[in-house]
Amino acid sequence: MTKGLASAGSALVTSPEWVDEILLRGADDDSCLYSGGPVDRAALRRLVAQRQARLAEAGLRAGGTLALRLPPSVAYVANLLAGWRIGAQVSLLDHRLTAFEVDAALGRLAPQVLVEPGRVTSSPLSPFADVEETVTARPGRPAATPHAVIQLSSGSTGPSKVIGRTAADLVAEIERYTRIDGVPLPGERIVVLASMVHVLGLVGALLYGLHAGVQVRPPERLTGDSVLDAVAAEPTPATVLGVPFHIGLLASVVDPPSLPQLKRMTTGGEAVPAATAAAFTAKYGVPLGNMWGMTEVGVIATDLFGEHRPALTPAPDLSVVERDGELWVSRPESPYVGLSDPDRWADGWLHTRDAGEVDPRTGLVTVKGRLDSQVSVGGLKVDLTEVEATLAELPGVVAAVVLHDDVITAYAQLDAPATAASVQAALTERLAPYKRPRRLQVLDPMPRTTTGKLVRDRSVLRQAAQEVAR
Template identity: 25%
Template sequence: MSVYDEKPWLAIYDEGQPAEITPEFGDALEMFRASVARDPDGDIIRYFDGRITLRELDELTDAFASGLLDTGFSAGDRVALYLQNVPQFLIGLVGTWKAGGVAVSINPMNRERELELLLNDSGARVLVCLEGLYREVAANVVGRTAVQTVLTTSELEYQTRNDERIFAGVQRIAFDDTVDMAGLIERFRGQQPPAVSFTADDTAFLTYTSGTTGPPKGAMNTHGNVVFNSTAYRQWCSLGADDVVLGVAPLFHITGLIAHVTISLLLGAPLVLFYRFEPSVAIETIRDNKTTFTVGSITVFIALMNAPNADKDALASLTKIWSGGAPIPPSTVKAFSSAFGQYIHNIYGLTETTSPSHGVPRDAEAPVDDASGALSVGVPIYNTVCRIVGDDGEDLPPGEIGEIVTTGPQIVKGYWNKPEETGNAIPGGALHTGDVGYMDAQGWFYIVDRKKDQINAGGYKVWPREVEDVLYEHDAVREAAVVGVPDEYRGETVKAYVSLRPGKTAEEAELIEFCKQRMAAYKYPRRVEFLDEIPKTVTGKLLRRELRARNQA
């Protein structure tokens, strides 16, 4: 019997916390309807000074769905949501489900080439986008896609505050060749679409992989995946209807979709949105709304620590914090806890795991591996089995490094229209994550790095995260990214890109010496380059491929 069959991590769970859960809803729409029935007049969205209740969201999404169906939209058709963190995202998502469709979440930072690729890959018939994005990007693209209807909307709607820090220069724009989303909803207000229901295997939305290692692929997150991991968040993070969710993760990303949108729909708890992340606005939003729970990349919490209006009282209500999507330096967790008195729990998952597969239990703190300095990403969540496998596909014992392979109810059924890639990545329903890590003897899991990011320095293997974690210990370093670059002597050597904290200074030789004193000779960076900002995806993942490309020109 494999050590993984013994599930040693079960001892880590809180006493009385179940090892398995059974979601009570068959699909995500049923989950939402139950919350409407429970508390129709409770807030479900807060957007600056705007409020939308569950009853109002139900009515808005009925109208949206009725409008979609009037255009000839059919069950199984796709609606692309090309939006920032605005209420229209939830209206579009739930309204698409009510029309029997599949939502396609698209990064609002995507430009013409990227948008065209995703619209064509998904075959979306309807595009919902912000007016500014239509004028600047989508207007030049939709004619080359299957999109038949474009609904435009504004970030100024559903609120009146118009904070200049967020909305400077934003104005309403009318187009002759699009349908105004607010006008469509008003036209069909009071109408109800025919009732629909989904099976657990039906696709709820397509979320595209971030493309950090190759072209994006559309992961088919099913209604069963969504309901399961929404329920898992509720149980794992001890959440209830009295919680208030802070929407710091982009809603198009799997973290925002599950840890913000669908957990709020399940709980009937308010989701607080503020268009896009701005640290000072975020601090005020937390204080004014007394938000209690969030999940965000570690770069969010680094930014909050450095915000000019950050103080312990402002963040006092935010007692349930998890971070995922990017590696967490242990030094940052300590600094945040020291500043605000709140512990950042690690959580780990991928687009293909519909958000979490591992997490640190609420009443626990993640251990740090003595040898590597890595912070544990936690233990497998409910109903989930994770294995560490070697290159031969066989299970490895605790402490041995290999690829993480995950099975559970949150694993997607595959990639949209890519059966060969589905078979390669998810054979038999077991997700081969591409992440390299290990499990310790107590059942805690650690991520070492992505397979493709390993550096081969003269035959010695170097994992970038280990070097980055050391750099984060220097008090001048705000962010760090390490890559392998060509070297005539060693074939490849270690280079660090660093951004500094405000008001702090450091020299290249100083940081090299700092690392040299703390790690093996083959690991420390031979070069350091300073940048104002480290390139990242919108969800906070380091874009190491962009940094490598700088050295290959």
């Protein structure tokens, strides 16, 4: 385990100085990032100062609002830290969102300054981009809440939630990481495959790594061989951090070399089948750890040594309980901005919408899956109600139901001149690729209950689609 943050103090984490004290402090020659070459702390501090001046020129002030729509990159890191050093609230938008989704998000968030990609010169397969950004002042609004970071739960349209976390909350999560046995130690490396725009890569790799003195190093390309090359590039121990989708990258390497530097691979997101974990350990001789977390709170529980699969140990200072089959997590304040929903947060408890159980003897937590409509596709969360709302709003769509049936599957009733092809083309403009239905079935009419409600039973909808195909 690593050093704690007890000396930080509550006053520090409510002011911009927390960035210097928690994230940027360290020896000038400490290599904290790697992007085509090592980036030491002195260089990172210079980059942050340069971005801070540029954002200030665009009008960003303490209490202002900044939106970042950048791929993971040194530019992303520098602008994020610069925004926080100014004292601004920073909203993170996934660079893979469509223009339609970005416009909707900007309409909701109303940032005063927007940072977007200008020229990207790196390969699309690179998880860490080489990007020149553009900075644009906008007629937005100053921050209405004390949150340091704002994220959208599953995109930027439909019923997605606006989630806010304060600097104190982020520092508390970094503190939890320092007390979890099995996390990378000072002087070690994180080979990060998870996007730093989302909570696992943002806090579990970037912020924790900067604080703990752990180098954050993405591979040159998102391939199995490139990941192993990144591990082998230096003699220091390395942990590979990603989502279950990334396990397949390493599994695809036919004859991997001996890698004494490889300490473990850790994944967050959906549970990994025991057979997959066993095959990984047999191939590489290291544990395949697992983490459970949420955008609303960060890391909740872990099993970094693969000792309790599928069960997990709650992270320090978090309580996890089971209520009527649902897992609740202690959180003093609601993370939702502009939403008061006692079914999601009430009386200091975050309702995760995950089914699960807590062992009364050991306290170990077992997550059994989602209770609501949110699913994981390639490690990225998709809210099916958002997809359904987007589909239902298209011209010519009379009714729609979207389910996850091995893949995202849409059923729709259409009026002329709408066709399946025109609907799919419209969805391409409005939804990121990982959110789009893999199957679109046109039904006329859509099955309904006796009370007129749309039927959502998978077997009924499958049967209706089979009858159309005959």
